[in-house]
Amino acid sequence: MNIPIKTLQCFLTLVETGNFTRAAEQLYITQPTISKMIQRLEETLGQQLLIRNNQKVELTQAGILFQHSANQMVGQWHRLQEDISNLTGLKTGRLRLGVCPMMSSLTISLLNRFREKFPGVEIQMQEFGGFGCEQALLHDTLDIAFTALPVTHEEHISSQLLVRYPLLVCLPKDNPFKEKEFLTWEDIASQPFINYNEDFSLAKLISRLSKEAGYKLNVAFRSGQWDFLAAMVEANMGLALLPQPICDRLPQDKLDFKPMEPPLAWDIALMWRNNLPLTPAAKALIDVGKEKFPAISQT
Template structure:
């Protein structure tokens, strides 16, 4: 059913006149008459009784008028909701964030809330691999993870940060006092790393494999503060990204940065790649989230580049 014809019909019944309806709609009287005839043909029955310059609805016309007002109101609300969504005056967004990354997003969330208070934002925590799976399955629209992702993951990637990996060990570590270490310096070191469901651990294993090193894993934990605690007890050296180490109590421990050529902790956003030739789509809220991340995390990276090292 043509919504425009329905609108013309409702206006005609409201004004009880083709002439007045045409004036209210800013069209000609013949246009109103034509559209109502089309509506009657589609309905298969007469909707208006024409009596000189007036028009009154038939019994079927009264039903059409009552329901027509409801349809037009729904269409008006739909248009308003579409405009509000486009303008980010409504909507919702769920973002997947691994625990090792979430500390980066405090200023992002703050800024997003300031700019788009009407958008309901939910942060869903899970390991990097879990977030990748949720995004790949379409359960989450956008998420963050440690890069790189698998080439066959079907995910689009936008990097937003690159940070050094730090080695934290007991004070009597063989490399104590050094500021930077090659990965080969850890060949015989007992290592303390996150559990295998962390994308960070996947990145570490890739780095060791590329260097031809079989890592000696002493312990794994999902809690990075516990890894530092194990290191302080002399059970090995913990490998953690710089943003985490900056928040740990490392006084009295040996700390050194892995050489950039050895490994970096690279993080990025992911979303589903376009299927076949179909164009990819991100909601207005998701695009706004990425824009805020680019702005806020970009500023953080620039500030970090001039900040003193640990």
């Protein structure tokens, strides 16, 4: 059975986009070309991989099985290319990097430093929540991810802590806790709470810590955008927990910020799959991260 890597990449892109038109645009080829490639692939395998309905494609059971293997094969090919390119030093290559949308701005200094040191390496960045980053690492569609701890799949994922920020309670200016120096889980549980989307590591951390403290949060809304969370707090729709770098960018005249007792922290890390070899570019990013954040990285 001879299936070109390009066909596997085409199949995976089509599954990811769910649409022939979007896949064609992303791959810079025509829609009829993709259709022919997928048709030949299905003929080669003797199985229907996709269900085509109203411009949308869905995986059959055979397609689900094939997707898993295709991810592994494309990942192995990517790693082989990176290792060969690195024989003469890290001058070229491609880094498949996952980033949580909430912390995109925090990666700028790290990526700028990486670009300065390795200008020939292409950075292919994708946005996921923390759990989504882990899933992409497990499926070998990312080399490394810049996201928040904790890790859900500890047995499969390794991490390098880079920096730690306090988590602060974000409240509207007119709030019932004005005179309090800090807030407790009891205070938080007494109010509507605005949490992050469930695939965010921070959402899982907040849920776990509140349960350990013996309190159930009254989650009124969820969002993956910190500015929308802050806008809902400002509109008196509930309280939220936000990292200090985010709080520093919000209007201080419209919002109030208080620490928690006991203090809560937002840990930012690089994470990768521990049973696969790191690509040279991923290793280099870890080294740059240790240079940028030496206080925690070297402890």
